[in-house]
Amino acid sequence: xxxxxxxxLAIRDVDQIGILLVxxxxxxxxxxxLGRKYYETSDVFCSVAMGLFYAxxxxxxxxxxxxxFYWVYQFAFFDIDWGSSVALIxxxxxxxxxxxxxxxxxxxxxxxxxAAHVNHHSSQQFNVGTALRASFVEAWIExxxxxxxxxxxINPIMVIALLSLNHLYQYWLHTRHIGKLGPLEWVMNTxxxxxxxxxxxxxxxxxxxxxxFIIWDRLFGSxxxxxxxxxxxxxxxxxxxxxxxxTFHEWISLGRxxxxxxxxxxxxxHLFQPPGWAPNGAGETTRQLQAETHN
Numbered sequence: 001x002x003x004x005x006x007x008x009l010a011i012r013d014v015d016q017i018g019i020l021l022v023x024x025x026x027x028x029x030x031x032x033x034l035g036r037k038y039y040e041t042s043d044v045f046c047s048v049a050m051g052l053f054y055a056x057x058x059x060x061x062x063x064x065x066x067x068x069f070y071w072v073y074q075f076a077f078f079d080i081d082w083g084s085s086v087a088l089i090x091x092x093x094x095x096x097x098x099x100x101x102x103x104x105x106x107x108x109x110x111x112x113x114x115a116a117h118v119n120h121h122s123s124q125q126f127n128v129g130t131a132l133r134a135s136f137v138e139a140w141i142e143x144x145x146x147x148x149x150x151x152x153x154i155n156p157i158m159v160i161a162l163l164s165l166n167h168l169y170q171y172w173l174h175t176r177h178i179g180k181l182g183p184l185e186w187v188m189n190t191x192x193x194x195x196x197x198x199x200x201x202x203x204x205x206x207x208x209x210x211x212x213f214i215i216w217d218r219l220f221g222s223x224x225x226x227x228x229x230x231x232x233x234x235x236x237x238x239x240x241x242x243x244x245x246x247t248f249h250e251w252i253s254l255g256r257x258x259x260x261x262x263x264x265x266x267x268x269x270h271l272f273q274p275p276g277w278a279p280n281g282a283g284e285t286t287r288q289l290q291a292e293t294h295n
Contacts, residue, residue, distance in 0.1 A: 016168055017055045020131060021048075023171060027128045030177060038176055042241035044129045049243035050119060051132030057139040065143045069156035078153040092154050094213070096146065096162040101216040103145030104209040107138070109286075114275045115250040116141060122246045124233040126198050131174040135247065166211045170194070180226070189214045192226045199230040200237070202293060205286045 024044075031038045082092045107113030116137035123130050142163075149159045173194035180192045189210045197208040207224035210216050217223035238246060258267040266279040276285040 020171055024128045038127050040125060043123055043125050046241045046243045046246060047129040047132040053136050054134035057136035061139045069150055072147055072150045073156050076151055076153040080153045082154045083158055093162050095149050097166055097212045099145050099149060100166055100211040101209050103142060108206050109274050110272055111275045112271050115254050118250045119246045121198060121234050122238045126176055126232045128174050131171045169212050187215050195230045196224050196226050198232050200233045200235050201231050202289055
């Protein structure tokens with residue numbers, strides 16, 4: 001059993017592009033056979049282009065990230081062989097998933113993070129191709145969320161591998177072909193839970209951040225069940241299939257807001273406050289808008 005798990009741990013994000021492309025072709029065929037309109041050709045090409053760009057960034061970052069991880073690892077508080085049993089591997093995976101939840105929440109609720117992540121949500125379609133929309137910037141910033149895993153003594157290679165498995169789990173969540181899965185909805189991230197995460201409906205915005213387990217959202221107040229029909233995309237829809245525009249549009253907007261902010265304090269506010277924040281308090285952050293609907 002441990003040998004099988006160790007084999008799985010050899011999978012990296014770059015290796016997964018092939019797996020994801022196979023899943024994509026399979027879902028396209030299923031969608032065509034069922035006569036559904038879940039795909040648009042230009043949207044798929046945009047997603048594939050961003051996925052390949054992300055894979056190249058992962059490959060470029062790999063050496064730097066690994067060196068940085070080993071430097072941090074020397075300061076680990078515990079000397080535990082996390083790969084010595086199935087139970088410890090499972091616990092290590094739960095730790096990595098917990099850290100992913102907070103990373104994922106941060107890149108939604110801090111604007112500089114959203115600038116990096118928004119392209120993943122920019123499609124008005126929801127399918128396996130959407131999973132390919134990843135930011136090249138995240139290849140460099142996501143590793144920082146894993147520092148606590150290194151400090152509890154999880155080996156750097158294992159940390160990277162567990163995060164890659166976490167990403168792999170999330171691919172199948174990007175589908176409209178699978179309905180709700182009963183009791184699993186309470187503990188696991190499922191296609192239904194993840195459809196909510198990709199919704200631009202106000203009550204769905206900034207919800208369901210979990211990677212593998214949805215229990216974190218239930219514990220920390222960010223859970224929302226799928227009830228009304230999901231409108232996919234972002235609140236101010238990006239009407240383009242250009243992968244360059246989809247990748248950089250929010251960085252350009254952020255730079256413009258910082259330049260015209262009038263002070264260093266306001267500039268930092270645009271950088272680190274939630275998307276939609278305004279210095280005069282009259283912004284349109286998700287929390288502000290959601291609070292208004294409940295009044």
